[in-house]
Amino acid sequence: MANTPHGGILKDLVARDEKISAELKEESHSLPGIVLTERQLCDLELITNGGFSPLEGFMNERDYTSVVETLRLADGALFPIPITLDVSRETVERLSMVPGARITLRDPRDDEPLAIFTVEDVYTPDRVKEAINVYGADDPAHPSVSYLRNRVQDLYIGGKVQAIQPPSHFDYVALRYTPSELRSHFKKLSWRKVVAFQTRNPMHRAHRELTVRAARQRQANVLIHPVVGLTKPGDVDHYTRVRVYEAIMAKYPNGMGHLALLPLAMRMAGPREAVWHAIIRKNYGATHFIVGRDHAGPGKNSQGKDFYGPYDAQDLVTQYHDELQIEMVPFQQMTYLPSTDEYQPVDEVPKGVQTLDISGTELRRRLRTGAPIPDWFSYDAVVKVLRESYPPRNKQGFVLLLTGLHNSGKDNIAKALQVTLNQQGGRSVSLLLGETVRQELSSELGFSAEDRHLNAQRIAFVAAELTRAGAAVIAAPIAPHERSREAVKDIVLQSGGAGANFFLVHVATPLAHCEKSDRRGLYAKARRGEIKGFTGVDDVYETPEKADITVDVTKQSISEIVHSILLLLETNALL
Numbered sequence: 184m185a186n187t188p189h190g191g192i193l194k195d196l197v198a199r200d201e202k203i204s205a206e207l208k209e210e211s212h213s214l215p216g217i218v219l220t221e222r223q224l225c226d227l228e229l230i231t232n233g234g235f236s237p238l239e240g241f242m243n244e245r246d247y248t249s250v251v252e253t254l255r256l257a258d259g260a261l262f263p264i265p266i267t268l269d270v271s272r273e274t275v276e277r278l279s280m281v282p283g284a285r286i287t288l289r290d291p292r293d294d295e296p297l298a299i300f301t302v303e304d305v306y307t308p309d310r311v312k313e314a315i316n317v318y319g320a321d322d323p324a325h326p327s328v329s330y331l332r333n334r335v336q337d338l339y340i341g342g343k344v345q346a347i348q349p350p351s352h353f354d355y356v357a358l359r360y361t362p363s364e365l366r367s368h369f370k371k372l373s374w375r376k377v378v379a380f381q382t383r384n385p386m387h388r389a390h391r392e393l394t395v396r397a398a399r400q401r402q403a404n405v406l407i408h409p410v411v412g413l414t415k416p417g418d419v420d421h422y423t424r425v426r427v428y429e430a431i432m433a434k435y436p437n438g439m440g441h442l443a444l445l446p447l448a449m450r451m452a453g454p455r456e457a458v459w460h461a462i463i464r465k466n467y468g469a470t471h472f473i474v475g476r477d478h479a480g481p482g483k484n485s486q487g488k489d490f491y492g493p494y495d496a497q498d499l500v501t502q503y504h505d506e507l508q509i510e511m512v513p514f515q516q517m518t519y520l521p522s523t524d525e526y527q528p529v530d531e532v533p534k535g536v537q538t539l540d541i542s543g544t545e546l547r548r549r550l551r552t553g554a555p556i557p558d559w560f561s562y563d564a565v566v567k568v569l570r571e572s573y574p575p576r577n578k579q580g581f582v583l584l585l586t587g588l589h590n591s592g593k594d595n596i597a598k599a600l601q602v603t604l605n606q607q608g609g610r611s612v613s614l615l616l617g618e619t620v621r622q623e624l625s626s627e628l629g630f631s632a633e634d635r636h637l638n639a640q641r642i643a644f645v646a647a648e649l650t651r652a653g654a655a656v657i658a659a660p661i662a663p664h665e666r667s668r669e670a671v672k673d674i675v676l677q678s679g680g681a682g683a684n685f686f687l688v689h690v691a692t693p694l695a696h697c698e699k700s701d702r703r704g705l706y707a708k709a710r711r712g713e714i715k716g717f718t719g720v721d722d723v724y725e726t727p728e729k730a731d732i733t734v735d736v737t738k739q740s741i742s743e744i745v746h747s748i749l750l751l752l753e754t755n756a757l758l
């Protein structure tokens with residue numbers, strides 16, 4: 184038997200409105216619409232599937248103020264996190280959002296109408312109070328306070344929603360359960376007690392041991408219920424995590440555990456968030472809920488101290504225990520005992536018995552360097568998934584941007600490097616010579632500063648896509664402007680995936696040499712005025728301010744230069 188939903192009734196608005204969804208959809212086409220943010224989309228999904236029961240919409244001013252001040256809705260029901268729909272003043276005016284107005288809420292990914300919202304009120308939130316009461320401090324080091332200050336729009340609109348359809352998902356569809364679906368699943372399997380485990384991190388053996396132990400002690404089953412909506416910036420992406428969870432489910436005793444994904448936008452609100460998580464798990468039918476040490480903690484504040492005490496979350500959940508009607512299971516820190524090859528709660532290990540642990544930082548280091556991760560810590564299948572997503576440096580992609588004057592030798596260095604890297608093997612090597620790019624990608628561009636910048640950005644786009652797939656990219660445009668070279672670096676580092684690396688090589692061969700040895704005669708043509716705006720003749724080449732390495736073919740042979748670039752890669756552990 185699944186647990187009773189919070190407030191007694193599961194507010195499955197999708198099921199409630201199913202009979203009129205076709206009419207609602209028809210109506211939505213003629214209504215003004217707003218495109219939701221990613222966070223609002225996650226919130227709407229949980230409002231309409233019943234995960235946020237007893238909510239039936241976004242909070243009006245009375246509920247919002249009451250939640251911020253007392254952790255309760257205006258009718259007294261416990262609900263610790265404000266669920267609000269923020270819009271700009273301009274939108275409120277443009278769409279005439281007055282009480283009674285109906286508005287279509289649209290999916291930001293495909294513009295599909297998801298719900299119709301009826302405006303109850305429009306109000307100005309007290310952001311400072313919201314930050315202090317909900318997150319504990321008006322400190323922008325807290326990701327939700329920073330979000331509140333920088334991303335949240337001026338006004339909140341309160342009101343109920345009618346569901347047209349749930350947001351569509353194309354990833355891990357079979358693992359996405361609504362509260363009703365999960366409840367049916369528990370019923371089908373005759374699960375009476377279910378211990379839910381919240382996580383936003385990859386799971387290893389210690390997590391498996393602690394959840395199995397929690398379930399055995401209570402003769403319950405386990406629901407692994409990870410968040411795949413929005414988590415803390417910098418977390419492991421959910422694609423990787425779900426593959427990890429799938430791998431670890433196979434390690435549970437037969438029939439004990441079930442994996443379901445939760446499309447929640449976390450707020451990292453520590454104690455209040457733990458109470459909220461308990462309510463959500465109750466709505467999904469769980470009878471027990473594991474609350475961690477520093478549960479949903481955002482890390483350090485701007486003074487370098489933790490935002491919340493390690494047990495604040497457990498204390499607050501305990502405080503509301505009677506109302507919550509879900510049993511809190513305090514997270515037990517598990518540690519490995521090599522002498523008996525088993526895990527035990529840290530506080531139950533007899534004095535003098537050796538224990539082993541690997542910290543998160545150490546694990547990341549081992550993944551980065553390819554160092555072994557022992558069997559006692561994790562499972563081969565889990566490590567394999569993590570290694571695929573976080574390849575060690577010698578498998579990561581990189582971009583070498585060779586910049587220099589025409590005929591500076593950059594093309595010859597690039598080609599020689601390509602051959603040398605191909606000889607080493609292990610990565611596919613791509614060469615983006617200036618002239619090739621001009622022919623294949625930028626044939627309509629000229630040599631104005633703007634066109635050169637655009638050309639550089641196209642190179643960066645291609646290079647980032649290739650590095651993300653683990654390739655070595657050698658790009659050799661003239662790239663005469665600092666701004667363009669910086670742009671290439673930014674694009675590669677931002678879009679090139681977790682392990683993108685960028686190096687700037689300045690081929691600083693003096694102009695006189697470039698010109699004298701130019702067998703194609705381009706400099707001569709430029710001097711005669713037959714080519715206008717030629718770099719080094721009548722157009723500027725800005726010397727790079729921060730090259731990783733500077734080379735010059737009048738001082739070194741091509742093979743010496745290639746060797747020094749290989750040493751640069753070697754020093755960075757990329758070879």
Ligand SMILES: Nc1ncnc2c1ncn2[C@@H]1O[C@H](COP(=O)(O)OS(=O)(=O)O)[C@@H](OP(=O)(O)O)[C@H]1O
Pocket residue numbers: 588589590594616617618621630634635636638639659660661662663705714715716717718722
């Ligand atoms: N006005 C002018 N200035 C500079 N270069 C010129 C110009 N017109 C044509 N070319 C030839 O175009 C080749 C490719 O230039 P790039 O795309 O590398 O230049 S840039 O990075 O966009 O500045 C470049 O060849 P490489 O230096 O061999 O790549 C030049 O030969």
